Amino acid sequence: MGWLLSAVFQDANNQFYVVAYGVVRVETNDACKWFLTNLQADIGDETNHAWNFISDQQKGAWEYLSKFEPETWVKVYFSHGPKVDNLTNMCEVFNAKIVNYRCKPILTMCEEIRCYLVRRMVNHKRVLENHPGKLAPVQQKRMEKLVTLSTKWTAEWVGDNERKRFEVSRKGSKVDVNLIKYTCSCNRWQLTGMPCTHALAAIMKRRDRAEDYVHPWLCMESIKKTYSHCIKLVPSAEFWPQTNYSQLEPPSSRDLLAGQKFTTDRNILLSH
Ligand SMILES: [Zn+2]
Incomplete structure (x- = not known):
């Protein structure tokens, strides 16, 4: 058990694009803050880049939403910045694609998700590179x-x-x-x-x-910019550099149930 946190963008062709994912033992405010702080360090401050965030917390009801400014949840007040009206929950689409990996041990799961994302990005690049029109x-x-x-x-x-x-x-x-x-x-x-x-x-x-x-x-033009990046290769364990740190041990029985140690998870955040 554990929590897989992900930050998923939407590309110009309305497809999901995973910017980062990480694993935490339990879903707490501190864990979310850790993930979002690393995300912000990677993609830059939202005030400079005008990022818009959609959380998939399923609180749903008007009573919950009414505590927030209407600009954050009422369409008529929405900012003209994002240029998105697609209501598909991209995180849920991503979750559905990786359902077979999520039951695996943490390092295997993370590596298989990484390989899946590489395949996905390569496939998009192949399919779209010869698209003749101006629009996606x-x-x-x-x-x-x-x-x-x-x-x-x-x-x-x-x-x-x-x-x-x-x-x-x-x-x-x-x-x-x-x-x-x-x-x-x-x-x-x-x-x-x-x-x-x-x-x-x-x-x-x-x-x-x-x-x-x-x-x-x-x-x-935006599709080309989005897919001009690629995910770095991760060689198999025998090619990892030797360090003075202690050897990575299997998780304790509690951690086996709860996921992986937090400090190890920190390395999972991917840059785009
Ligand atoms: Zn009109």
Whole structure:
């Protein structure tokens, strides 16, 4: 027994990307703090990089959430920074993929997870390196669907000099699209980075290329940056350097039940 903690990002193709994982004996505030402190040291401070964190703590109910600022859990107040509206719990997807490794002894488990992640990253790189479009494949399909839906809306130029402001309407609904600022008054474009159906109606009216209005984080350019890193090799034990430290012993019976000693686990955190 023990707790596998993981930090999982989402790539531009809406696939999970594991940045770090670590094992702790029990799930305590101190253990989580240790993991997050190491994570922060690795990926940089969230205030500089504007990281957004989603925890999968399953407290669920409104009573629990209402203790926090609405910007952290109510969509209408969300920041326009992350450009993500995918509700898939990436940590759960990762957990499901490694279910066969999690019952193994700690070092074997960690090594098998590492090998799985290497295979996964190599596979993504192979599949995506020859993708011809500007957008990541998932985003390309998503945009094609939105373009089809956008034909139900009517875009009217409002007369600005740049010809990039439109009133877009359908039946009784009207929204304000600004193709200079990449905004729509429905807020979806700002939240997701993908032009909404209203914006696409205006873009089609101008006969512009829709992909030119998509945020770079949804494009192949971001995929290439994400997969430009690779996980370092770990030689087998006979090639490990000799040190003056005491030999690694099997965990005590209590540790066998509870996982592994904390100090040993510290080495498991991976850098990206
Ligand atoms: Zn809109």
